[in-house]
Amino acid sequence: MSTRIAFLKGHGTENDFVIVPDPENALDLPPAAVAALCDRRAGLGGDGLLHVVRSAAHPEAKSMAAEAEWFMDYRNGDGSVAEMCGNGVRVFARYLQRAGHVSEGDLAIATRGGVKRVHIAKAGPGSSAEGDVTVGMGRALLPEGDVEVSVGERTWPARNVNMGNPHAVAFVADLAHAGDLYAPPPFEPAGAYPDGVNVEFVVDRGPAHVAMRVHERGSGETRSCGTGACAVAVATARRDGVDPAVTGTPATYTVDVPGGTLVINERPDGEIEMTGPAVIVAEGEFDSAWLEGVLA
Numbered sequence: 001m002s003t004r005i006a007f008l009k010g011h012g013t014e015n016d017f018v019i020v021p022d023p024e025n026a027l028d029l030p031p032a033a034v035a036a037l038c039d040r041r042a043g044l045g046g047d048g049l050l051h052v053v054r055s056a057a058h059p060e061a062k063s064m065a066a067e068a069e070w071f072m073d074y075r076n077g078d079g080s081v082a083e084m085c086g087n088g089v090r091v092f093a094r095y096l097q098r099a100g101h102v103s104e105g106d107l108a109i110a111t112r113g114g115v116k117r118v119h120i121a122k123a124g125p126g127s128s129a130e131g132d133v134t135v136g137m138g139r140a141l142l143p144e145g146d147v148e149v150s151v152g153e154r155t156w157p158a159r160n161v162n163m164g165n166p167h168a169v170a171f172v173a174d175l176a177h178a179g180d181l182y183a184p185p186p187f188e189p190a191g192a193y194p195d196g197v198n199v200e201f202v203v204d205r206g207p208a209h210v211a212m213r214v215h216e217r218g219s220g221e222t223r224s225c226g227t228g229a230c231a232v233a234v235a236t237a238r239r240d241g242v243d244p245a246v247t248g249t250p251a252t253y254t255v256d257v258p259g260g261t262l263v264i265n266e267r268p269d270g271e272i273e274m275t276g277p278a279v280i281v282a283e284g285e286f287d288s289a290w291l292e293g294v295l296a
Helices: 031-038 086-098 226-239 288-295
Strands: 004-012 015-021 048-054 070-076 105-111 114-120 133-139 147-151 154-162 166-171 198-206 209-216 220-222 251-257 260-266 271-276 279-287
Touching: 004 086, 004 288, 015 031, 015 086, 031 048, 031 070, 031 288, 048 086, 070 086, 086 105, 086 114, 086 133, 086 226, 086 271, 086 279, 133 226, 147 166, 154 226, 166 226, 198 226, 209 226, 226 251, 226 260, 226 271, 279 288
Parallel strands: 015 048, 070 105, 166 198, 209 251
Antiparallel strands: 004 015, 004 279, 048 070, 105 114, 114 133, 133 271, 147 154, 154 166, 198 209, 209 220, 251 260, 260 271
């Protein structure tokens, strides 16, 4: 017997997601189902899927339930599991606000990358737009070792940055040099990223202001990547000789992505905060029989 399953669509700087509320973790969402839902022609379309589950109801999040009521069970557009998605956390928080589970102010969200602290700002006076969402993204790890990424005949050195997921940040003369980014850019050494890597290509726009394009593993080029923007800000700061842990002064970088702008602040204690918009654009239902047919 077919049933109707609720979904929403949302985006953060045009990094878009299918949102599936499932508080008690009752739905079976194997990789093929997620890929079908995220398909832009035959499904609902999205860079990834946000499975909304109470932490206490999910085996991967039970240990975080005392700190965070809700778990973001995030999947890439190809159905693979991911540790974290910065834009996804903001959209996840916006959904919780829309559904009445939380209100403006501070909250905690459980992810595979740990518990993330989130702040939903109040909307400006007289504004119909919702307030931006700030996410505490944790600390960046900077693994040692030289890394290179390539597109066609061009090769660049890249900074290895881990934001709970792996990134290779390459500074280039022109973002067009990144090519179409349909396929994962090759990297060396081969053992640097055994589970694949998100690759960011970066150009300068002005003081503490850069622009980027990204290939997200499992999704291809996306309009934005929150953890990628954080990795880019950290890599740019270190390239500029800036380290808040040394200076005791926060470092703030503006990062333009194809879908908008994010503001990244690195504090002296190493915590990285990302601020940007989060928008719910639609909601509806899909038929479980359709999904079963796709998976048959």
